[in-house]
Amino acid sequence: MTNLERRDFIKKTGLLSGGLLLGHGLASTLAAAAPTANKLKIGIIGCGDRGKGLLKVLQELPDQFEVVALCDELPFRLRDAQQMAPARKLKTYADYRALLDAPTVEAVIIAVPLYLHYAVAKAALLAGKQVYLEKTMTYDSQQAAELVALARQRPGQTLQVGHQYRSSPLYYRVKEMIAQGYLGKVTQIDCRWDRNGSWRRPVPEPGLERKINWRMYREYSGGLVAELLSHQLDFIHWAFDTSPDEIFGTGGIDYYKDGRETYDNVQVMVRYAREGMVGSFGATCGNARDGYLFKLKGTKGTISLLIDEGIYYPEKETLKQYGTVDGVTGATKIVWDKNGGIPITTGPGPLKDGSWYALRDFHRAVSEKKLPDSNVFTGARVACAVHLANQAIYNHTIEKWRPEFSFS
Amino acid sequence: MGGAPLCPYQLRGYAQGTTYSITYYAPDSVVTKADVDRQLAEIDHSLSLYEPGSLINQFNASPKGLVADPHLKRVVAKALRVYQETDGLFDATVEPLVAAWGFGMSRAATTPTPAAIQAILTSVGSDKLGLRGDSLVKTVPALHLDLNGIAQGYTVDVLATLLERKRIRNYLVELGGEIRVRGRKWPSGELMRIGIERPDTNALNAPVMQQVLRLAAGGVTTSGNYRQFHQTGTRRNAHLINPKTGYPFQNELISATVVAPDALTADAYDNALMGMGLAHALVFLRQHADLQAYLIYQRPDGTTAETATPGFQQLLQIQP
Structure with missing residues (x-):
């Protein structure tokens, strides 16, 4: 028997032999999270197309999330979103500040128009919530800098940005x-x-x-x-x-x-x-x-x-x-x-929608208090x-x- | 050979859920894609679990067995021989266990209970399978035969025979990564070169070179544990299931590439070697001079290492 030297081996390995599949290390980091007891009680601020899309994905992650609150200033949107979610224990709000005041809400998805991202995200962080903020993070670089500064002061909270792909x-x-x-x-x-x-x-x-x-x-x-x-x-x-x-x-x-x-x-x-x-x-x-x-x-x-x-x-x-x-x-x-x-x-x-992986990452980042890959x-x-x-x-x-x- | 100069001919197509590729050197295109596809259809009709009404599906549905055709007889005869040789580690009746572990044709991502495994084990085992004259028989009605693990090796052998019947002596037949080869390339006169695919590791292996072997005649096949696995916590459940215990093999082997006189033999033993684990596999290979093998395995520290029999080493072409 002959043991080939590792170094030789690397030299000889290549495209063909490399394969295009996940490496083992990567595979394990992407492996499904074990079901956890700490289901995150989450509210959705902004029930337009994106908010409703994320609501649907949240329902595919029942071990990680429980949707407890919905917010939109347009009543018809709130109604549409409500019809998608199981009715019990779900509260609806027209004003996001009222939703943020609710102590049962642990985390929020923010899917509002871009110019409001900063104000809502800032209020959510100050209210102690875990935040999944839709892209683009803020309207301009000034707001970006301010949100970074605020997030730095609150290391116990996660802020993930929805670059889900x-x-x-x-x-x-x-x-x-x-x-x-x-x-x-x-x-x-x-x-x-x-x-x-x-x-x-x-x-x-x-x-x-x-x-x-x-x-x-x-x-x-x-x-x-x-x-x-x-x-x-x-x-x-x-x-x-x-x-x-x-x-x-x-x-x-x-x-x-x-x-x-x-x-x-x-x-x-x-x-x-x-x-x-x-x-x-x-x-x-x-x-x-x-x-x-x-x-x-x-x-x-x-x-x-x-x-x-x-x-x-x-x-x-x-x-x-x-x-x-x-x-x-x-x-x-x-x-x-x-x-x-x-x-x-x-x-x-087959692969799932990018948002599915993104929200699973969000849950993991919150429960393990780790910086998500798409962070502030x-x-x-x-x-x-x-x-x-x-x-x-x-x-x-x-x-x-x-x-x-x-x-x- | 003498006479007319040889030209390379290439045939490619889809079969058995994967692709095939044939290169042969001959004075003229004496074997066509239609010839190959006819032969492949005949094999599917006998051995394919995906073809409704195939002989193997009829056998699985029957309580006692049936009259087998030459394909089924040859492959089962080999399967039974390797079952004996490997002390039951290679077993063509293991499919119900594979399915229970979620790696079968229909996926269930659950871990079966010990009771379920025990129940399935009563209808697993090639000792419940036999060839009696023209008949393939079983002693347990629920016995389920699955030759997918060796059908590809057998198929490239049959396609090689098809070429040989047309007096072709220089060819390479590949289907699903299983290979049967003979002769040299023309006009260079070089032996055929066969690349070995290996699992990706975390090493920063830039795509530069690959492991290549050169072989004058024989079968080359690879079995690996690196593409299909389930992750349950920190434990990887590989798709190769021990037919004796009903649980996945847990050993250090990542892949086994086997060279044998024909591809059916190589294909049967690559699976069995994977089940043996490194130490047992090396002992087994020492006792079987007609088998050469290249094994990739994981060290306890998680790094990847590889070893090859001396005969295999001679086939490897070291590149600069």
Whole structure:
């Protein structure tokens, strides 16, 4: 018998042998949390589409959460949300401050318009609540800094930011693959989040226009950058442990000239000088062909990501290493797709919605008093990037990152 | 060979829930994808648990058994021989236990109770299975035969025979990561190179090289515990279940790659080696000169290590 040396072994291991599955360490961190006795009594502030979406996910996590309170200033929304939740023991509120006064509520989900994020999150922290705050964390960098300062003073409380896509095992795996060198040196990141539609919600009576379609108005919303591209900006920060140095932007109200103020067509370019990368982030309301597109391009390969699907495309030179063999033996072999890509897998069974993993992480962070991966610091960095991007777009300026934005 | 120059021909397709790939060198495309798919359909008709009405499904539904076809007879004969050789660690009747542990065709993610396991064990065991003339018989009606663990190895052997019948002597047949190989590549005259897939570890192994073996003729198969497992607390329940105890094997082996004269043999023993654990597997391999193996295992400190029989070492091509 011969024992192969570990070092030899690493040299000889490769793409094929590496497989694209979760490493064991990662698998265990992502493994289902044991059912715990400490069910978190949670209230939802803001019962629009996002609040109701999270309510549905909470109901899929009955061992972790019990929804005890709902809040929305619009009665019809409250009614709709109430119908989704089992009636008993559920209290409803029109004013979030009243909900925060309720001692039974231990945690809150905040899914209100962006301009209110800071005020509601601050009040929730001061009321002693655990906070899951929707993205983008705050409207601007000033509020981001203030929320960081407040959270620092309250170490016993969790503040998680809802960049939920990267809570999925798929995005963890992609982060791991980047660290393992599958992409080589990454130079370009292409992101899109397009739709062909006005991005408006139906308004039951004209007086509610600004409340319901708050995304159309600059004083309430950061537009497409805050609502969509922030997720991809956040992932790049997290996966590469970096932040932008310069941000260029442009855009306009190019198709929906319907009185909106935020742009229906934007493009942001980000320079990551330390990493030697250029990121291009775009969103339009006038074409749906690409939909969600997220490509990380490196010297060894490309990863193409959807919300719940990822494919790795090795570059030609990387591919040659595959080509040197005539066959591969393995317990569960890698199956190539028709375009020469390898689907990135994360274990048996289909992936759940990113929010499911995000809320499970939130519960774990609260019960173990651990900083969640999407926390007040990462949330603040993204809020600053979004704020700079919007300034670049609206003011025709090149915005520079400032050292005080690098919260940690 | 002499005569006309040889050209490489490639056939690819889907079968048995996975992909296959065949490369052969011949003067002309004497074996077509249609020939291969016909042969695969014939095997499915006999051995596939996924095909309703297949011979194996009929056998499982029958109280006593049935008249077997040549495929079923050959594979069961091998399964029974390996069952004897491995003291019951390889057992083609283990499926009900695998299903109870949630790794079967229908998933149940629960841990079965000891009572449930004991109940299932009464209808598990290849001693309750036999070949009598043309018939495949069972002594317990609930006995459930599952040849999925070795059918792929058998299939690449049958496809190799299909090629050989057309006088092809240089080929590599792969299905689901199980391989049967013979001869050399043309025009280079090199032996075929076979990469070994291995589990991902936490090491920062940049994609540079892979473990490669070169083999003139034989079967190469791999069994692994690294893709399918359930996590129950800190304990990983792997999908390989000990047919004697009814509980998952808990040992240090992560994967076993076996080289044997044919793929059916390799495929039967790779499973059994996984069940043995490292020390027992190494002793077993010393007593079986026709088997060469490469074993990846976990050390007590959690790091990954590997070992290979001397014969296997000779097949490994060390790359610069």
